[in-house]
Amino acid sequence: QRLGMVEAIWGEHKSAEQIARILEELHRAGELALVTRVSPEKAEAVAALLGRERGEAWLLQHHPQARCLSAGLLPSPESRLGRVAVLSGGTSDLPVAAEAQLALACHGIATELVLDVGVAGLHRLLERLEDLRHADVLIACAGMEGALPTVLAGLLPQPVIGVPVAVGYGVSAGGVAALHGMLASCAPGLTVVNIDNGYGAAMAALRILGCGPGRSAAWTQGS
Amino acid sequence: QRLGMVEAIWGEHKSAEQIARILEELHRAGELALVTRVSPEKAEAVAALLGRERGEAWLLQHHPQARCLSAGLLPSPESRLGRVAVLSGGTSDLPVAAEAQLALACHGIATELVLDVGVAGLHRLLERLEDLRHADVLIACAGMEGALPTVLAGLLPQPVIGVPVAVGYGVSAGGVAALHGMLASCAPGLTVVNIDNGYGAAMAALRILGCGPGRSAAWTQGS
Amino acid sequence: QRLGMVEAIWGEHKSAEQIARILEELHRAGELALVTRVSPEKAEAVAALLGRERGEAWLLQHHPQARCLSAGLLPSPESRLGRVAVLSGGTSDLPVAAEAQLALACHGIATELVLDVGVAGLHRLLERLEDLRHADVLIACAGMEGALPTVLAGLLPQPVIGVPVAVGYGVSAGGVAALHGMLASCAPGLTVVNIDNGYGAAMAALRILGCGPGRSAAWTQGS
Amino acid sequence: QRLGMVEAIWGEHKSAEQIARILEELHRAGELALVTRVSPEKAEAVAALLGRERGEAWLLQHHPQARCLSAGLLPSPESRLGRVAVLSGGTSDLPVAAEAQLALACHGIATELVLDVGVAGLHRLLERLEDLRHADVLIACAGMEGALPTVLAGLLPQPVIGVPVAVGYGVSAGGVAALHGMLASCAPGLTVVNIDNGYGAAMAALRILGCGPGRSAAWTQGS
Amino acid sequence: QRLGMVEAIWGEHKSAEQIARILEELHRAGELALVTRVSPEKAEAVAALLGRERGEAWLLQHHPQARCLSAGLLPSPESRLGRVAVLSGGTSDLPVAAEAQLALACHGIATELVLDVGVAGLHRLLERLEDLRHADVLIACAGMEGALPTVLAGLLPQPVIGVPVAVGYGVSAGGVAALHGMLASCAPGLTVVNIDNGYGAAMAALRILGCGPGRSAAWTQGS
Amino acid sequence: QRLGMVEAIWGEHKSAEQIARILEELHRAGELALVTRVSPEKAEAVAALLGRERGEAWLLQHHPQARCLSAGLLPSPESRLGRVAVLSGGTSDLPVAAEAQLALACHGIATELVLDVGVAGLHRLLERLEDLRHADVLIACAGMEGALPTVLAGLLPQPVIGVPVAVGYGVSAGGVAALHGMLASCAPGLTVVNIDNGYGAAMAALRILGCGPGRSAAWTQGS
Amino acid sequence: QRLGMVEAIWGEHKSAEQIARILEELHRAGELALVTRVSPEKAEAVAALLGRERGEAWLLQHHPQARCLSAGLLPSPESRLGRVAVLSGGTSDLPVAAEAQLALACHGIATELVLDVGVAGLHRLLERLEDLRHADVLIACAGMEGALPTVLAGLLPQPVIGVPVAVGYGVSAGGVAALHGMLASCAPGLTVVNIDNGYGAAMAALRILGCGPGRSAAWTQGS
Amino acid sequence: QRLGMVEAIWGEHKSAEQIARILEELHRAGELALVTRVSPEKAEAVAALLGRERGEAWLLQHHPQARCLSAGLLPSPESRLGRVAVLSGGTSDLPVAAEAQLALACHGIATELVLDVGVAGLHRLLERLEDLRHADVLIACAGMEGALPTVLAGLLPQPVIGVPVAVGYGVSAGGVAALHGMLASCAPGLTVVNIDNGYGAAMAALRILGCGPGRSAAWTQGS
Ligand SMILES: Nc1ncnc2c1ncn2[C@@H]1O[C@H](COP(=O)(O)O)[C@@H](O)[C@H]1O
Ligand SMILES: Nc1ncnc2c1ncn2[C@@H]1O[C@H](COP(=O)(O)O)[C@@H](O)[C@H]1O
Ligand SMILES: Nc1ncnc2c1ncn2[C@@H]1O[C@H](COP(=O)(O)O)[C@@H](O)[C@H]1O
Ligand SMILES: Nc1ncnc2c1ncn2[C@@H]1O[C@H](COP(=O)(O)O)[C@@H](O)[C@H]1O
Ligand SMILES: [Mg+2]
Ligand SMILES: [Mg+2]
Ligand SMILES: [Mg+2]
Ligand SMILES: [Mg+2]
Ligand SMILES: [Mg+2]
Ligand SMILES: [Mg+2]
Ligand SMILES: [Mg+2]
Ligand SMILES: [Mg+2]
Known part of the structure; x- marks a missing residue:
């Protein structure tokens, strides 16, 4: 966050396990997270690894058009x-x-x-x-x-x-x-x-x- | 001329001697000739090799903007x-x-x-x-x-x-x-x-x- | 049609849904449409999305050799x-x-x-x-x-x-x-x-x- | 100037004659001009073509480190x-x-x-x-x-x-x-x-x- | 071994059969072997070809993170x-x-x-x-x-x-x-x-x- | 000569001094030599370094069309x-x-x-x-x-x-x-x-x- | 055969149907044929299209290591x-x-x-x-x-x-x-x-x- | 010198003036200096800029084969x-x-x-x-x-x-x-x-x- 930017994870070459582990760390730190280049299948696998409830609590969301996964509350646009x-x-x-x-x-x-x-x-x-x-x-x-x-x-x-x-x-x-x-x-x-x-x-x-x-x-x- | 096109010679890698020799042949055959990629220096050298008078008789002309040499009468545009x-x-x-x-x-x-x-x-x-x-x-x-x-x-x-x-x-x-x-x-x-x-x-x-x-x-x- | 050309859609990076939507628009406008780079599977999916009957009514046709889809009446060659x-x-x-x-x-x-x-x-x-x-x-x-x-x-x-x-x-x-x-x-x-x-x-x-x-x-x- | 930018001329492939002609036009229009990629030799040739006095009147200046030529008063930095x-x-x-x-x-x-x-x-x-x-x-x-x-x-x-x-x-x-x-x-x-x-x-x-x-x-x- | 290096086999373009045959030869010669670029599926196939028992006796091991297969006792680090x-x-x-x-x-x-x-x-x-x-x-x-x-x-x-x-x-x-x-x-x-x-x-x-x-x-x- | 081929020297990146030295060695060994990629200027410089007489004795010859230098008697074609x-x-x-x-x-x-x-x-x-x-x-x-x-x-x-x-x-x-x-x-x-x-x-x-x-x-x- | 070479077909971008059709033609002409870049699956498909018996009669043979298909009697090496x-x-x-x-x-x-x-x-x-x-x-x-x-x-x-x-x-x-x-x-x-x-x-x-x-x-x- | 290496200057794109200025600084700091990619002409120009005597005092030396300039005493090899x-x-x-x-x-x-x-x-x-x-x-x-x-x-x-x-x-x-x-x-x-x-x-x-x-x-x- 040194630069005031939301933590972004480049998902393309990472496994669902690696992504899930990183999301847990960011969640513990109370940070909004954005994972890019995530296929629907990988998004599904990450969600499964985290567990349905936790996923919901974290506001885990797949954006298929953008091929991204976000976890946390997106601020309202100003x-x-x-x-x-x-x-x-x-x-x-x-x-x-x-x-x-x-x-x-x-x-x-x-x-x-x-x-x-x-x-x-x-x-x-x-x-x-x-x-x-x-x-x-x-x-x-x-x-x-x-x-x-x-x-x-x-x-x-x-x-x-x-x-x-x-x-x-x-x-x-x-x-x-x-x-x-x-x-x-x-x-x-x-x-x-x-x-x-x-x-x-x-x-x-x-x-x-x-x-x-x-x-x-x-x-x-x-x- | 098989294709109905004026004989064009690509001048870039040819010596002034080679170009002069080709122009003589085409002149003898009564053909209009276009030599492309000819620097002012090479054009000068070709003209010198052919001789001032012959050059004039052949309507030898250097087109510096187009970097070309033409020999013969250009038809009027129709x-x-x-x-x-x-x-x-x-x-x-x-x-x-x-x-x-x-x-x-x-x-x-x-x-x-x-x-x-x-x-x-x-x-x-x-x-x-x-x-x-x-x-x-x-x-x-x-x-x-x-x-x-x-x-x-x-x-x-x-x-x-x-x-x-x-x-x-x-x-x-x-x-x-x-x-x-x-x-x-x-x-x-x-x-x-x-x-x-x-x-x-x-x-x-x-x-x-x-x-x-x-x-x-x-x-x-x-x- | 500004150029007098049939509307052509480049199908390679488009989903069946996107192609179907575009074909509907063109059909409504009464235009012949040509979609290029369409695999047999994608052609099938587009046809399914549009519905059998509508597809027929629109003269939807897959050309496997050309890997294209056409919708509308092809003019007879003149x-x-x-x-x-x-x-x-x-x-x-x-x-x-x-x-x-x-x-x-x-x-x-x-x-x-x-x-x-x-x-x-x-x-x-x-x-x-x-x-x-x-x-x-x-x-x-x-x-x-x-x-x-x-x-x-x-x-x-x-x-x-x-x-x-x-x-x-x-x-x-x-x-x-x-x-x-x-x-x-x-x-x-x-x-x-x-x-x-x-x-x-x-x-x-x-x-x-x-x-x-x-x-x-x-x-x-x-x- | 449509974009509020000083007129810049890319000098690399232009002859001194072409550059001098463009500078004259811009001067007539009362505009500051910047010519980039100008060697000391070409800068000298442009100056010679324009004439010493005119060059001075126009505040023609060669910037050797930047390999540029400017004509007109540079604004003071704000x-x-x-x-x-x-x-x-x-x-x-x-x-x-x-x-x-x-x-x-x-x-x-x-x-x-x-x-x-x-x-x-x-x-x-x-x-x-x-x-x-x-x-x-x-x-x-x-x-x-x-x-x-x-x-x-x-x-x-x-x-x-x-x-x-x-x-x-x-x-x-x-x-x-x-x-x-x-x-x-x-x-x-x-x-x-x-x-x-x-x-x-x-x-x-x-x-x-x-x-x-x-x-x-x-x-x-x-x- | 001329250079004092463990025999390494580049596995990417080799079939499981070819890898198994090479491992047998090296085992007979009493040598440690390292096969690189081996997918989990190919590793499995090699193991199957060699037979479960032999695989164990040879200390055959797949390293999924490193995408390698080793056969033989790895020395303890000094x-x-x-x-x-x-x-x-x-x-x-x-x-x-x-x-x-x-x-x-x-x-x-x-x-x-x-x-x-x-x-x-x-x-x-x-x-x-x-x-x-x-x-x-x-x-x-x-x-x-x-x-x-x-x-x-x-x-x-x-x-x-x-x-x-x-x-x-x-x-x-x-x-x-x-x-x-x-x-x-x-x-x-x-x-x-x-x-x-x-x-x-x-x-x-x-x-x-x-x-x-x-x-x-x-x-x-x-x- | 291991392969029964005349010794050829690639002249492009060699200085006239280096070429002259190599030709001397080959001459002493009684061998025909061919130096490729030699400009007229470099050929001249090599000849000057070797000395007019020696050059003649060695049958040193520049082939401008082929951009080569040969030293020694070329066999007659069979x-x-x-x-x-x-x-x-x-x-x-x-x-x-x-x-x-x-x-x-x-x-x-x-x-x-x-x-x-x-x-x-x-x-x-x-x-x-x-x-x-x-x-x-x-x-x-x-x-x-x-x-x-x-x-x-x-x-x-x-x-x-x-x-x-x-x-x-x-x-x-x-x-x-x-x-x-x-x-x-x-x-x-x-x-x-x-x-x-x-x-x-x-x-x-x-x-x-x-x-x-x-x-x-x-x-x-x-x- | 103008060059005295066996007819070779480059199989990579051809369908099994296209290959089968070409083999039939060559067989009718009594020629040995070699098809390169043929996967086992494609070889199988070609054989199926031709029919088991005809395949045998034609001496159709897949060479998996060479990724080729041959049809006809290979001459004995001389x-x-x-x-x-x-x-x-x-x-x-x-x-x-x-x-x-x-x-x-x-x-x-x-x-x-x-x-x-x-x-x-x-x-x-x-x-x-x-x-x-x-x-x-x-x-x-x-x-x-x-x-x-x-x-x-x-x-x-x-x-x-x-x-x-x-x-x-x-x-x-x-x-x-x-x-x-x-x-x-x-x-x-x-x-x-x-x-x-x-x-x-x-x-x-x-x-x-x-x-x-x-x-x-x-x-x-x-x- | 952080890494215990002699200061090396890459001379290719530097002017003789820039090189001379850097050598003066290093000399003042008492350091051996190596300038790479220096043509004979540029070496000569640097020497001229520094002055004959100073050049000698500094042990300025051009190595034509290596295309380098050194200034200072080279250590004897150990x-x-x-x-x-x-x-x-x-x-x-x-x-x-x-x-x-x-x-x-x-x-x-x-x-x-x-x-x-x-x-x-x-x-x-x-x-x-x-x-x-x-x-x-x-x-x-x-x-x-x-x-x-x-x-x-x-x-x-x-x-x-x-x-x-x-x-x-x-x-x-x-x-x-x-x-x-x-x-x-x-x-x-x-x-x-x-x-x-x-x-x-x-x-x-x-x-x-x-x-x-x-x-x-x-x-x-x-x-
Ligand atoms: N500037 C040019 N660029 C491309 N092709 C050229 C050009 N000038 C001449 N040619 C072609 O090159 C042919 C002559 O090549 P050459 O026999 O090497 O002179 C002509 O028949 C022209 O088709
Ligand atoms: N050094 C430069 N590098 C890139 N673009 C330049 C440079 N100098 C001028 N230009 C641009 O090139 C345009 C002029 O191109 P031209 O009409 O060929 O002189 C100007 O409007 C500038 O946008
Ligand atoms: N024009 C050429 N193009 C390619 N290889 C050459 C040429 N001239 C000489 N050679 C080869 O380069 C070898 C000599 O290289 P060098 O020792 O650098 O002179 C000869 O043995 C030749 O095989
Ligand atoms: N010939 C060379 N090739 C690659 N790097 C060089 C060479 N000569 C000097 N250098 C490196 O370039 C650095 C100096 O670059 P500069 O500050 O541009 O002179 C030195 O610290 C060297 O690491
Ligand atoms: Mg990182
Ligand atoms: Mg030709
Ligand atoms: Mg479009
Ligand atoms: Mg422009
Ligand atoms: Mg090997
Ligand atoms: Mg050599
Ligand atoms: Mg063919
Ligand atoms: Mg530096």
Whole structure:
């Protein structure tokens, strides 16, 4: 918690036993916990290991879209802390966008999801532009050629965090084409996180929302 | 000429002596010749080897922007054969765009150059959209993240040929990020040629302009 | 439909639920729909979700060779709109070739399949050359070293679209060797789409068939 | 200026003639201009093309460490707009750090340079930690294995922007090892820009400093 | 045994039949055997092939954490032969750390496991520093960006062997980012083995412990 | 000479001093020597170091096309030892083809050069097919997509050795596209050497010509 | 059969139905057939499709070690046609070695298998050296670092064909490290085929055995 | 000096001015200094900047083979501290081997150079085997396929440090083939440093020589 962030556990390479043990420790310490990259089967196994009742008492919850497990009470969102818009090019990017939204929700940050605004159908993005002006930070998730954050950062002045998504095939399989497209972007001031790293984008947004004099005040009150 | 294309020589790895020898052969055969990737120094050396007078007689001409050498009379453009628009994101893409224009000019095809329409400044592209509707084929040259042909192919129904340009640094150095961005494009029906291959894009446009019943007629008259 | 193309949904990373929901929307809008990269199991699940009767009413159809799902009445092919030849090096490239054929069929374009004309057995390709002269556009699918479109574009003057196929092992696994072979081709004017992108090649052919004065007329009548 | 950013020209692939022409246009429009990636020789050539007097009148200035050219009056730094710390692992990263500092200086943002804090000599970084708490944004430039931003983001809660530097040899030549190290970082919320992109990191910091309610007020007064 | 090392068999691409046959040969020769990369299922199959009794007589043992099979009496650890510390950044690196520990145990070398000392939480590593001064060799296993061995080698003077771990996703999937981070390290004298090669790191430590005049004496007595 | 091959020195990374010293040693031992990858400048420097007279006495000779230096009497070619055809796609491949020819000439093997038979102009290759039937071994040098050896091996039954050439740009720069095209070839029994390795292809041909009962006899007489 | 080679079908991406259909055609034409990359399950399915009796009549046979299916009478080996030694570094390379042996057996060529001669245990290779002198061609299969063919080609004068094997993990996973090691070899005249391409190595050996005057005679009698 | 190592400065990306300034600081602190990757021209410029006399007083010395600059008195080698053998495959690897030797000499460690023992001429290595038994640590430098350390580690029980060398062309250009060959090695306990990192290999040897009880005593006396 040194950094004021909720404890997050990367679940992908951990067994249900290892996850259950970590959750018990965090529960004893009275901390909210977020486990990412958890399949429905593994979530089920963790719940079984902890026992039905304990799971309920701990508010253990599986978020299938975000592929996450949370344990503890999620704070209610406070718009005073800032607004984050999470955009995505298509339905296939949803799990990554949902991971970012949940990670922010764990810190009481409200998010808005703006779906299906891929650059091959530019009008859909342009229609949403006015709404987006009200966001403090923009998180843009995109697979394939990953051009969405580039176009966005050319249209709006806020911080834009690009999240390449491992959706695609051929040269875009694995998300490297999207990653390189975002890093190579001709739009000034776009920053990028690892492929599929919705959680990391959320934490970067959190760092931004908490930064600077005006903000700090709001944040000090807020937490 | 089997394919009805002007003889093109790839000059990059050839010595001035080798180029001069090939030009002599083509001149004897009465053919127009286009040598690509020729530096001013090499062009000078070829001209010196051929001799001033002969060079003039052959209409030997260096095109510094396109980095090409032509020998023979370029046909005057006939709009009846079709119109090609060549677009580029920035000044740095000019040599590639110019190579495409010259290669088409060698076949009597008129082209229009649409500069500085990179996707980070979308309004500049949107302003030119109506003009672009009149082109038969669109050739879009772009470096860095290479998103221009994607956005273009989402806005217009014509054939779009993407030419990745080896302009950039870090992950975009060498043009592979742009190439992959174009191949991975979420816009349907965009095709791509090798990095910096302005000549290839021109020949693809030529094949397209010559195709189909209506077209064939025009072409038969034309050549 | 902005581009006059049938709505295509990339099914690979979508759940049966997501696909069913999208098909319902398109059906309500009275549109023909094409879903690509759908396994027999997923196709079955979508059909079950929609209900047998509704599925029938919508003319829901799974095309196992092409790995696609279509919903709605496929137009009957009109040769007036142009002829496309789809070539492939071997049996293993069939799914990609079939995807291209089906995508064109959705737009009323007739195609001819020319199988087993790999360059290691050149005589089989040479035997078919005369037939191929009658096609307006050539789509050449090839895995391994991907030399087929190069040889083809050296022999014929029409537009040639190369589709690298992810068939092979060792250095050709994943299709990148074929992709690079096509991009690096010494044949002038060959264009390329992403690995396995039969759909994209079809849409590129469609853009070509619809281009130019003569063509436009035919097309305006046609649609 | 749509985004409130000083016009920046990427000088690397542009000729002195092209740069001089763009500077003239911007001068006529009364705008401050920043040209990046300009060698001393090219800077000299641009100055010669513009003419000594005009150059002086325009406040044309070459910044050799940052490899940039500026034309126009740089605003005096206003600490009210926020403080940015620029860190670097070693002397070899200086050009990139200096580009970031200059790009921020063009927008009136004060920066502090914290040199030689590579992670192989951790005590040097730990000694500076208290100072760094006062910065609003941290830009960390690092070559070789690029671990500096990771360690930093584990110690401090502010936004951290990692800039991989193309310094190294063998597997670290070109900066990809540093880039991947930063993207793969186990520290939450670190964001990354392209290799050597000091300018981009500065613009990302600018977006962050301008974001949020408290900040906006300060910024509105400021500009 | 030419090199004084226990016979190790790499089990990953071998069938249970092939492993059983090799174990029989080694047993006949009276040798201790270590089979690496053996899944629980394959271990079970080998045991079944050998027969329950024989398995017991041979002291056949599956080590699930280390994914290994041993046959024969493991020597008791002799601290006189040297002490090796095995460090890891997180729970996910455990299988690789355990393989290294087991391979050293087969040679009578005592090891200490130091878990969860990733560089994003530097204080945990700094707390363990004094203990680590007593180790003769340090083996540091790390995935993602792989910065642990770099930081370690900057703090301590002993031999440090970095083992990149194939834990991560996006650019760190497969362990190459960690490998390159270790090779590119700015800490002097860090050496590296292949990704996931806990066994190789152990054998390198063994070579080191056995080297030099003082050591040789201890070792000669020891074996 | 253990293998019956003329001593070859790879000159690329060696200084003129190092080459001169090695040539002196070989001359003292009475051996013919071949130094590859020697620029005209380095050849000149070696000759100067050895002294004009000595150079002449040693029959020191620079072969600019092949970029090689030979010292000693080249044997006269004996067709009895076998015939090798060296093919190349274009003028740009000549240096590599010439290196192969010279290396074979050093062993008394006669070669025939078949130029400009690239697969984009198939008829030129087909015209030469009958001649090629008389060769014992075929060495095919090709850059860009490297399809020549594939087509060749599909047409003729002899051993075919593919030499990828580092001629091209974009995806074919450096020769990897050609290398992968040859390795991925669908023609059975094609073998490959490193990019630009004309010398290696020659030595492979030599091994082949010397192999088998019939051959051995001829060779025993021959040497 | 244009090349005098048995018809080989690459089975990996073909369905049992497609394989059965091709075998029927070849059977009707009275030809021996070899299908490579066939799993036991697929082999079973093909046999079932053809029917037990027909399968027997056709001498349909699955070779599990070589992962192949043959249909027709394998000729008895004739040593007069030449001897091929197939070497491998370890048990894990067996499937590739076996594929090479079977493909040669289909052409009546006798092979000898020399197992477990990896370069980390050099004495085992040196012990077999005298035997190997009697082979006409050497096929060396090796995974991991792939050094076996290099050491071999340094010790023996015959043609050596290296087959990289996709055995390994980390940097050697997939066989590219072995492939590059063989191509980069400092041993003169080593040639290479694609990763795991035992069949290709066999066909290259066949081309070699059939080449040259002495050999041709033997072969003409032989077939 | 925290680690007891002589201060080393990586000179490649530093200007002569920067190097001179660092040397002045170290001289004031009374420390021996080693600057690596310094060309003759840069060495000359540094000497000029410091002034002839001061340079002499400081014992400033350029080591052209090792491409290094040292300032201060090199200690005389003490064999009591251990013996290191530095091996290399060919003349082209000398600069890397010399860097390793010089870096050890700076710490009073005696080294022996064993040249021209590449694995394609195995007998030369085998002849030196007995000598090598007396070394405490083996540093093996190799370019191309990099098999030398593998063969060495299979023959001798000491610590072996592989240094891949960026010597080669085609797939071995840049040294990655050698690096991967060493990491993928089938010889147990081989460790590796970055390409061309002679300095790093020396520091790893130093860590090893200083490790363990017997050694520590010798070292405590020694320093
Ligand atoms: N800039 C270029 N890029 C790609 N291909 C080219 C270029 N210039 C010429 N070519 C092609 O290269 C062929 C000539 O190659 P060469 O025989 O080496 O001169 C021509 O037939 C053209 O198809
Ligand atoms: N060093 C730099 N790195 C990345 N982007 C830059 C750099 N310098 C300028 N730019 C961006 O490139 C754009 C100008 O590109 P251009 O039109 O080619 O000069 C500017 O709007 C900046 O966003
Ligand atoms: N152009 C070349 N390409 C590949 N290998 C070569 C070449 N020239 C010489 N060699 C090989 O390199 C060895 C000599 O390497 P070196 O000792 O470094 O001169 C010779 O025995 C040849 O096998
Ligand atoms: N040739 C070299 N290769 C790798 N690391 C080096 C080399 N020379 C110096 N170093 C390391 O780089 C550090 C100095 O980097 P710098 O501060 O940039 O001079 C030293 O502490 C050494 O650990
Ligand atoms: Mg969509
Ligand atoms: Mg621009
Ligand atoms: Mg076939
Ligand atoms: Mg430093
Ligand atoms: Mg952890
Ligand atoms: Mg040609
Ligand atoms: Mg073995
Ligand atoms: Mg040598």
